[in-house]
Amino acid sequence: MEELEYVPGHYIVNQIxxxxxxxxxxxxxxxxxxxxxxxxxxxxxxxxxAHILCSKYGYHLPFYRQSQMFENQGIDLSGSLMAGWVGxxxxxxxxxxxAIRDHVFEAQAIFMDDTTVKLxxxxxxxxxxxxxxxRLWVYARDEKPWASGVPxxxxxxxxxxxxxxxxxxxxxxxEGFAHADAYAGYNDAYRTGRVKEMACIAxxxxxxxxxxxxAKQPVAGEAVLRIKKLYDVETQARHHPAAxxxxxxxxxxxxxxxxxxxxxxDQQGQISRKTPLGKAIRYALARMPKxxxxxxHGFLELDNNTAERAVRPVTLGRKNYLFMGSxxxxxxxxxxxxxxxxxxxxxxxxxxxxxxxLERIQDHPANRMGDLMPRAYQDMIDAxxxxxxxxxxx
Numbered sequence: 005m006e007e008l009e010y011v012p013g014h015y016i017v018n019q020i021x022x023x024x025x026x027x028x029x030x031x032x033x034x035x036x037x038x039x040x041x042x043x044x045x046x047x048x049x050x051x052x053x054a055h056i057l058c059s060k061y062g063y064h065l066p067f068y069r070q071s072q073m074f075e076n077q078g079i080d081l082s083g084s085l086m087a088g089w090v091g092x093x094x095x096x097x098x099x100x101x102x103a104i105r106d107h108v109f110e111a112q113a114i115f116m117d118d119t120t121v122k123l124x125x126x127x128x129x130x131x132x133x134x135x136x137x138x139r140l141w142v143y144a145r146d147e148k149p150w151a152s153g154v155p156x157x158x159x160x161x162x163x164x165x166x167x168x169x170x171x172x173x174x175x176x177x178x179e180g181f182a183h184a185d186a187y188a189g190y191n192d193a194y195r196t197g198r199v200k201e202m203a204c205i206a207x208x209x210x211x212x213x214x215x216x217x218x219a220k221q222p223v224a225g226e227a228v229l230r231i232k233k234l235y236d237v238e239t240q241a242r243h244h245p246a247a248x249x250x251x252x253x254x255x256x257x258x259x260x261x262x263x264x265x266x267x268x269x270d271q272q273g274q275i276s277r278k279t280p281l282g283k284a285i286r287y288a289l290a291r292m293p294k295x296x297x298x299x300x301h302g303f304l305e306l307d308n309n310t311a312e313r314a315v316r317p318v319t320l321g322r323k324n325y326l327f328m329g330s331x332x333x334x335x336x337x338x339x340x341x342x343x344x345x346x347x348x349x350x351x352x353x354x355x356x357x358x359x360x361x362l363e364r365i366q367d368h369p370a371n372r373m374g375d376l377m378p379r380a381y382q383d384m385i386d387a388x389x390x391x392x393x394x395x396x397x398x
Contacts, residue, residue, distance in 0.1 A: 119139070
């Protein structure tokens with residue numbers, strides 16, 4: 005019989021000793037250098053800092069809850085102190101976030117979306133503090149569905165509004181396809197010709213699915229069934245190389261896609277434009293020509309679900325910490341989400357990886373950030389495990 009038990013974690017205090025030596029000839033005094041630390045002149049170690057970051061942005065524990073948990077262990081760490089550490093740590097880790105951004109924008113196709121977060125606005129002395137709606141933008145790269153072998157990654161950015169200037173700035177260097185919803189703020193980027201739009205069929209399906217669920221309209225149900233046939237082809241194509249995916253789509257998905265478009269046009273002539281079903285059909289017909297590129301390119305997907313999955317951690321987090329305390333806090337959150345969610349996409353323990361990065365990054369060359377990526381860390385762990393296994397067998 006086996007029983008799983010829990011042994012509470014513990015904290016340690018590392019004492020750093022720096023010997024001083026004096027020269028008997030010239031009386032000069034030298035002292036051993038301070039070891040590299042994530043935040044100079046603070047008492048937080050890299051593993052503790054990684055734990056705080058992952059607790060807040062990976063497991064959605066606000067600082068005040070973490071402070072209570074530390075207090076139960078006899079440790080006095082206030083929420084404001086941890087918030088200050090996170091801000092300083094985010095500036096240090098920004099270069100890793102920038103490297104992830106560069107990796108994302110090297111892709112032939114990306115996935116992008118945005119979601120709301122609350123930003124605290126300080127009161128003017130006449131009333132309570134208020135919040136305004138801000139945004140976190142998501143740009144993801146995931147080539148696992150077409151077996152490219154390139155590590156996935158996701159980059160987040162914070163802004164105080166949903167103005168088109170923000171995605172324009174984010175996409176300033178990107179060239180390729182972008183899976184996205186119908187948000188008009190992306191249009192300026194599309195007009196450059198560098199960014200090519202790839203519409204999301206999941207959004208099209210959602211319109212009909214909601215109508216069928218609420219009103220059981222036969223036309224909506226038929227649309228859902230027809231779209232399902234496209235996804236059935238994608239199930240066959242998943243994890244095949246791009247060329248094979250194109251061949252499957254051309255043989256099986258193209259006739260279904262064409263028939264769906266013709267059928268929707270026929271239905272449009274019979275249904276009032278002002279009804280919810282008429283609006284759903286109109287939306288579908290507007291999006292389908294922009295979804296057609298997936299039939300000719302195996303590195304494209306039928307939907308934007310990769311970006312929507314990347315948005316989900318933010319939606320969970322905002323239910324717990326309620327708002328960003330400042331614009332600087334929003335930027336720190338974007339950096340933390342970038343690192344933690346990229347690690348998760350690569351099936352790497354984000355807390356262990358962040359501790360490893362924070363232990364090294366102060367002294368790491370700025371032009372070699374690729375050596376600190378999650379995949380590089382995991383390769384090192386796997387190599388160490390293989391060596392240990394080989395020694396045990398010898």
